[in-house]
Amino acid sequence: MIDLRSDTVTKPSQAMRDAARDAEVGDDVYGDDPSVNELERRAADLVGKEKALFVPSGTMGNQVAIRTHTERGQELVVDEQAHVVKWEVGGVADLSGVQARMVDCGPRAVPTAAQVEAAHVEESLHRPGTGLLCVENTHNSRGGVAVGVDEIAEACEAAHDLGVPVHLDGARVFNASVALGVAPEELTGPADTVNFCLSKGLGAPVGSILAGPEGFVERARRVRKLFGGGMRQAGIVAAPGLLALENVDRLAEDHANARTLAAGLDDIAGLSTREPDTNIVMLSVEADVHADDLVAACEEHGVAFGARDASSARLCTHLDVSRAEVREAVDRVAAAVGSLRA
Numbered sequence: 085m086i087d088l089r090s091d092t093v094t095k096p097s098q099a100m101r102d103a104a105r106d107a108e109v110g111d112d113v114y115g116d117d118p119s120v121n122e123l124e125r126r127a128a129d130l131v132g133k134e135k136a137l138f139v140p141s142g143t144m145g146n147q148v149a150i151r152t153h154t155e156r157g158q159e160l161v162v163d164e165q166a167h168v169v170k171w172e173v174g175g176v177a178d179l180s181g182v183q184a185r186m187v188d189c190g191p192r193a194v195p196t197a198a199q200v201e202a203a204h205v206e207e208s209l210h211r212p213g214t215g216l217l218c219v220e221n222t223h224n225s226r227g228g229v230a231v232g233v234d235e236i237a238e239a240c241e242a243a244h245d246l247g248v249p250v251h252l253d254g255a256r257v258f259n260a261s262v263a264l265g266v267a268p269e270e271l272t273g274p275a276d277t278v279n280f281c282l283s284k285g286l287g288a289p290v291g292s293i294l295a296g297p298e299g300f301v302e303r304a305r306r307v308r309k310l311f312g313g314g315m316r317q318a319g320i321v322a323a324p325g326l327l328a329l330e331n332v333d334r335l336a337e338d339h340a341n342a343r344t345l346a347a348g349l350d351d352i353a354g355l356s357t358r359e360p361d362t363n364i365v366m367l368s369v370e371a372d373v374h375a376d377d378l379v380a381a382c383e384e385h386g387v388a389f390g391a392r393d394a395s396s397a398r399l400c401t402h403l404d405v406s407r408a409e410v411r412e413a414v415d416r417v418a419a420a421v422g423s424l425r426a
């Protein structure tokens with residue numbers, strides 16, 4: 085099976101497995117785990133923040149951030165397609181008691197300054213006040229869009245001018261920095277805090293990083309404990325995470341593979357794609373075929389990916405798919421489409 089469902093499906097390399105086995109560990113809730121401490125130091129440096137916190141998942145990183153930044157009842161300004169409101173089980177309401185003020189950012193994927201200003205509400209007798217702006221880069225549901233430095237900076241500056249902090253869901257922020265050819269700090273710098281995933285394109289088995297100013301990270305550490313994310317000998321999973329940090333530059337290969345994949349799929353009658361910015365390919369399917377049927381037929385032909393709605397699907401390239409497999413995947417999808425039309 086050529087598995088293009090997500091970049092989360094990568095399996096840890098032998099080096100990662102060896103690092104997990106040999107990791108120096110301690111009780112991280114006491115701050116005693118040397119591998120976690122080293123990972124948090126290096127991760128904070130990489131995104132230009134004072135401190136970092138190792139968390140079990142991207143969802144926990146985002147939700148801990150939102151809870152730490154906000155007070156119950158406040159509003160969160162966010163794109164309506166953002167992962168934090170679309171795919172995190174309603175956590176913003178459930179775990180932080182905030183309400184989302186959703187903005188349609190369209191293909192730009194981050195709000196303009198005007199949108200941030202229009203969405204902002206001032207705290208009053210009647211209104212809760214805006215507690216946080218959340219932006220996402222790359223933007224998953226909008227097709228792995230790499231949001232540029234100027235666009236991110238514009239949104240962050242508009243929020244800061246209103247006294248509103250900004251959290252960046254940078255689950256795939258290194259895909260953005262590599263695609264745009266800019267240092268990660270240029271994309272993370274304008275935001276107060278950033279979450280990035282070790283377990284996606286970087287290939288670690290588990291874990292994410294929440295980074296920001298020292299005081300914020302200390303408060304977030306307590307929220308992580310509240311959410312059940314205080315881990316003990318977590319060096320076992322932090323050690324492969326340290327190796328994952330070395331996989332940043334090679335993300336360019338995944339992006340090149342995604343472009344090959346998109347171009348190949350685009351040549352198949354009834355399917356269309358647009359050139360991807362990063363490792364996510366959005367596929368549009370013509371009306372006579374339901375995306376679920378296409379996905380089922382492709383699975384029978386040995387290619388896995390996910391439908392998003394009746395007429396679209398998402399495919400991801402990653403560390404565990406080669407250029408040859410991407411080409412093979414295109415041939416298999418073509419055969420699957422042929423079988424549906426037969």
Ligand code: TLP
Pocket residue numbers: 089090091092140141142143144146167168171220222223224253255256281283292
């Ligand atoms: N995204 C997953 C699914 O939940 C859709 C995927 O396969 O892409 N932020 C962004 C932008 C994400 O894409 C994801 C995962 C997360 C946060 C959450 O990370 P995890 O899965 O580690 O909780």
